[in-house]
Structure formats: structure tokens, C-alpha cells
Amino acid sequence: MANVEFERVTKRFDGGGRAAVSDLSLDVADGELLVVLGPSGCGKTTALRMLAGLEEPDAGDIRIGGESVVGWEPKDRDIALVFQQYALYPHLSVRDNILYPLKVQRIGKTDRMERVRRVADLLGLGALLDRRPAQLSGGEQQRVALGRAIVRQPQAFLMDEPLSNLDAKLRTQTRTEIKGLQRQLGVTTFFVTHDQAEAMTLADRIAVMSAGELQQIGTPDQVYDHPANRFVAEFIGSPPMNLLPAERVGDAAIVAGGWRIPVPVGAASGASVTVGLRPEAIRLAETPAPDAQPAEVYLIEPLGSEVIVNVKLGDHLIRVRTKPEVRPEPGQTVYLAAEPGGVRLFDAATGEALLG
Amino acid sequence: MAVRAAPATAVDTRAVPAARTVARRRARPGVVEWVLVHLAFAIVLAFFLAPFLWMGLAAFDPQASAYIRIPERLTLDNFRVVFADYAFGTALKNSLIVSTATMALTVLTVSLAGYSLSRIAIKRKNWISYSILLLQTMPLSATMVPIYGLARELNLRNSYLGLILVHTAIELPFLTWMMKGFFDAVPRYLEEAAWIDGRSKLRAWFEVVLPVARPGIGVAAGLAFLSAWAEVLMVLILVNRDEYLTVPFAFYRAARGEGSYLEVRYELVAAMGVLYVLPVLALFFATRKLMVRGLMGTTRGL
Numbered sequence: 001m002a003n004v005e006f007e008r009v010t011k012r013f014d015g016g017g018r019a020a021v022s023d024l025s026l027d028v029a030d031g032e033l034l035v036v037l038g039p040s041g042c043g044k045t046t047a048l049r050m051l052a053g054l055e056e057p058d059a060g061d062i063r064i065g066g067e068s069v070v071g072w073e074p075k076d077r078d079i080a081l082v083f084q085q086y087a088l089y090p091h092l093s094v095r096d097n098i099l100y101p102l103k104v105q106r107i108g109k110t111d112r113m114e115r116v117r118r119v120a121d122l123l124g125l126g127a128l129l130d131r132r133p134a135q136l137s138g139g140e141q142q143r144v145a146l147g148r149a150i151v152r153q154p155q156a157f158l159m160d161e162p163l164s165n166l167d168a169k170l171r172t173q174t175r176t177e178i179k180g181l182q183r184q185l186g187v188t189t190f191f192v193t194h195d196q197a198e199a200m201t202l203a204d205r206i207a208v209m210s211a212g213e214l215q216q217i218g219t220p221d222q223v224y225d226h227p228a229n230r231f232v233a234e235f236i237g238s239p240p241m242n243l244l245p246a247e248r249v250g251d252a253a254i255v256a257g258g259w260r261i262p263v264p265v266g267a268a269s270g271a272s273v274t275v276g277l278r279p280e281a282i283r284l285a286e287t288p289a290p291d292a293q294p295a296e297v298y299l300i301e302p303l304g305s306e307v308i309v310n311v312k313l314g315d316h317l318i319r320v321r322t323k324p325e326v327r328p329e330p331g332q333t334v335y336l337a338a339e340p341g342g343v344r345l346f347d348a349a350t351g352e353a354l355l356g
Numbered sequence: 357m358a359v360r361a362a363p364a365t366a367v368d369t370r371a372v373p374a375a376r377t378v379a380r381r382r383a384r385p386g387v388v389e390w391v392l393v394h395l396a397f398a399i400v401l402a403f404f405l406a407p408f409l410w411m412g413l414a415a416f417d418p419q420a421s422a423y424i425r426i427p428e429r430l431t432l433d434n435f436r437v438v439f440a441d442y443a444f445g446t447a448l449k450n451s452l453i454v455s456t457a458t459m460a461l462t463v464l465t466v467s468l469a470g471y472s473l474s475r476i477a478i479k480r481k482n483w484i485s486y487s488i489l490l491l492q493t494m495p496l497s498a499t500m501v502p503i504y505g506l507a508r509e510l511n512l513r514n515s516y517l518g519l520i521l522v523h524t525a526i527e528l529p530f531l532t533w534m535m536k537g538f539f540d541a542v543p544r545y546l547e548e549a550a551w552i553d554g555r556s557k558l559r560a561w562f563e564v565v566l567p568v569a570r571p572g573i574g575v576a577a578g579l580a581f582l583s584a585w586a587e588v589l590m591v592l593i594l595v596n597r598d599e600y601l602t603v604p605f606a607f608y609r610a611a612r613g614e615g616s617y618l619e620v621r622y623e624l625v626a627a628m629g630v631l632y633v634l635p636v637l638a639l640f641f642a643t644r645k646l647m648v649r650g651l652m653g654t655t656r657g658l
Contacts, residue, residue, distance in 0.1 A: 054548055074551040087549035091567040104554035148553070 001188055002065030002155040004028040004051065009060030011046055020046040022212040033182050033189040037199040038209035044192045048158050051190060052081050064155055080149035084161040086141045088133035094144050095129040101152045119151045139170045156188040163198060175201055196236045208232045230351035233276050239308055239319040245348065246275045256314030259293035261338045263345055272348040279321035281342025284309055285335045286328060292335035297328045311336065414626030421622055434627035443598060444628060447606035453516055454602060455584040458523040462531060462580035463573060470535025471561060492529040496589060504593050514597045522594065523584040531576045538572025539565065574643055575650035585636060603632050
């Protein structure tokens, strides 16, 4: 097992244009599960493929266990990759699929069989060992792909959206299992996804990427509570953070409709800012209170354990997370107040967070 | 970035009502329609089966003619004569050696060349691809003289090697393209998985890509064998010694009779025909599943 480092890695595909990955630096600690999160085309899969040796970086260095692997063949990197499409060998049985990397490593037959048996037990694949991949369900194929990765005991696991071909229920279940397995095995893991909920639940740390650039890297709590910029603020969290254009007046920001929101002490900014408020950082009351901003309810989304109230304020729709028993009628006037600790400020021009 | 497939259900829901209306329209074809369709099939079938019927009957007929007739008595004598007087055993052996070797060499070459065209990023790849296809359009007879000259220079006349090389060369352009198509259908992530599992590129190709493209290999092998088995023009050019004659050439000599086309020994031609067709039929039935799957152009469901 080993740590993984990207140092100023850039990759441009033929035809030039925008770099697929631009000046990416990050590190994954030994045994850590790092989730690289971003929308389609943000460069996360390219980063993973460079780590796997399926693409070569144009500039920068990639190290596994402190050793530069740039220019190495994939076979020499001692990493395992779980593909989005699982990439099981269709002509081999489940057993032979899992055995394949061990055969390559010329591991003795008894040892080989023992390791396959352990992995099959771990993943509950015992009954499927003699089947062909085409005879398995998506979830089962996923397990076999995981098994083929685990059985090698590699330096690092690379996972390229491994859950995105599963249905929602199975995805949540497998997510938990992967996290459990990773904890149990303690293998350094580089996990790529576009699903922010997946990232939040799985990650030790999340690296958020957009347009080939690293936006922020931090623990799930850090990226959720203190997004580095508007992109991260909007990409993480469901529903996303409310972002409201505002005018800075003294120690408050005035948003549409004249709502006066006190800003964090010491936050320096110009006159125009963007105020960020998580849906749970807004208190909603059905009766007037001092300093509370009246607004009209547009619609409500009951989710069982909570209710998302969509409130109209000027041209903006603000989402507020409330307790399930709060059920205002559409058209009703409610009163909003910002939680003092939950107010975030972003530069209106650059979108960068203004730290308080 | 990963491109996610559109949900299949979107297609299914649209396809189902359409399929249903078609099925309803075709539910009860009229009697006339049924008769006409089957009549058309019967005519086409008769057209294609008649030569085989003639061959099957004439081969066992002591006095066959150019017309289909029921033999008055059955005999195996024709087969004996074919082997005893026309050295058909040698011709069969030669054809088998040349065709099998051509098949092996062709399969090896086109599976490597097709894979390269499918996967390797090189400049002007389209030009290379299309010029290979252009070669296929060249009439074989146009190459007769240069091939003769080349074979004489290289001492390849009257040799197995000469026949094998020329037959292989004939098959390469089309089968290279065909194999490129089969390799295009093999997902790249399969070989990438094998590389990451620790295999070199060549072994990953051999252990993962080739087995998945197996139907294509089957078709390429079948077509290469058949082509070499049936080829006569190049044999005429390259061979003038009896010990290297192949089956089609033996036909030619039997049909000519003794120096003239007037007294053709039809029963001998038919007997040769039966012996000529049998190995091909055997090959087809042995590999029919693979061939059908390959000709349908699918590598799925392996």
C-alpha cells in the first residue's frame, strides 16, 4: 500500500484547445479514500487514467509510493482499476476473472485458490464462481469487478464511477459496502464520481474538479461547510446552496427584496458580493419576527424526514430545509432569518469564497 | 468523461407499439400470398440445388451426361478412376496443405493488422485504411504477369510456399478490413483491464481481445480457406508440374478430357465435385455457430 501524488499534472488531448487536466496537484495519503468529484468533462476520469497509465501526462509528475510512474506501462504500476462498465472478461468464468491477475503474477495454485475463496466469501460470490459475466446481474458483475481488484492486494484501488450503472437502491447499498471494504482492507483509493452524495458518504477527503482544474480538496465537512468558490457551493449539497447577489453595506449584505443578512465578522469584500446560504442555514417562521424577511411560499417538497420549502424572494427562488411538521401553503407569507454561523460570502466577480 | 448510455427503456417503449402494429398487419397472410412467396422460394431453391443434385447423381452414375438423370445402376467406380488415373489424391493433399496454410497465415496476419488499424493512433490512418480497401478492387487477372515474373525470380513457381503466399496476399485486404470491424466492436476497456491486471499489450491482445473477437477469427479462417480451396487462376500461373496441382486444376484437366473439350467425362467431374465439396461442408458444419455469429457481425453474448 502506498500514497499517491499528482504534482502539477497537465494533459491536453489532440487538437489542443482547453486542457483536459490543468496543473493538477493533489495527494492521497496511504490508506485514504479520496473521491474526485466533478461534472462530465471536468477531467476527473483523465486524471484517473493518467494514474493508471492508460494516458500519459503532458507535464507534471505522478508518484505512487514516492516513486514516479510517468512513462510506466499500466502493468508495472501495481494498481487495480474498477471500470464503470466493469470490464469483466466475457469469455472467462467469474472464478477465472478473479484469478486472472493472480495468474499474471504467477502466484502458486494453492495460494491462488485460497485468495479467490477469501474474496468470494468477502463479497458473497461463492455461488457465482462458475458463471459467465453475461449470466450475472449488474450488481453481481460489479462485485466480481471489485473482487478482481481486491484479490490482487494492489498498491492502490482506482475506481471510475463504479456505481453509476447500478439502480438507485443497489447503488446506496454498494456504496456502503465499498466504504466498509476500504476501511477493512485499508487500501489507498482514488474514486472518481459525478455524484456528490456518493462523494460525501464515501470520502475521507473530496477533491472537487471543474473544467480540468482542482477547485477544492478537503474533508466532506470542509467542502460542504466552507466551499472554496461558487462552483463547489453549488455542486455539493442537495438541494444546493442558495446563492444570492447582494450589496455589501457595513457588516451586512442586502439581498433582493431588501433582506438584510449580517455577514461574518471581518469578512473583507467589495460592494457587490454573493451570499451563500445552505437550505438548513435559513430559519423559516410562519409568524413575523424582528429582522426576519417576509417572503412568499412558492411550493413545498415533502421528503418524509424533512421538507424543502421553495420561497420566492424578488426574482430568486430560495430553498429552505425545515422540519417535516412545517407545512406552509403555497402563496402564504413566511419569515426568513439567516443562521449567523451559516452565512458564506463569495466575490461577485471571481466567485471565490471571502473568508471571514 | 464517461458518456452514459441512454436508458434502454426509452427505446423499448417506442419500439413496442410499432412492433405490435406490424405483427397485427402480418397476422393472417392470404392464401395467395402464402403460395406466391413459397413458389418464389421454391424456384430460387431449385436454381441453386440443381447443380448439387446433378453432382450427387452423376458421381455414382457410370454413364453420366451434362443433364440430370437418374442412374440406371449405382457405382463407386468413378471415384476409383479419379484417384487412380487423375492423381486426385495428390491434388486433394495439395489443396489441403495450401488452403490450411493459407488460412493459418491469413488469420495470423489479418488479426494483427486489423487490430492495429482498429486501435493504434497513427497519422493518415484513414489513408492507409482506404488504400488497403482499394487493393481489393484490383482485378486479380491484372496481376497475372507481374506475379508470374516475381514468382520466377524468387523461385516460387511449383512450390507450396508460392501458392500459399499468393493466396494469402489475395485475401489480406478484405479480411484486414473485416477484422478491423470486429476489433472495433471489442470494447477498449477489456484490454485496458488486462493491461492493468499486469499483461503486456501483446498478451492482452492474445488472451482477452482475440477470444472476444473469436467469431471474426472464425469467419476470416473460413473465408481464407474457401478462397484458397477454390482459387484456380493463380495455380495456373504458378504451377506446371503435376505434383503441385490443386483440386480446381484437376477439374480443369478432367473436363478437358483427352486433349479436347468434346469428350468430357462428366461422371468423373461429378465424383471430383463430391470430394471437393465434402471438406468444405465438414468445415462449415464444424464451425457453423461461430460462422453464423461472425457473419451476423456480432461479438455479443459470448
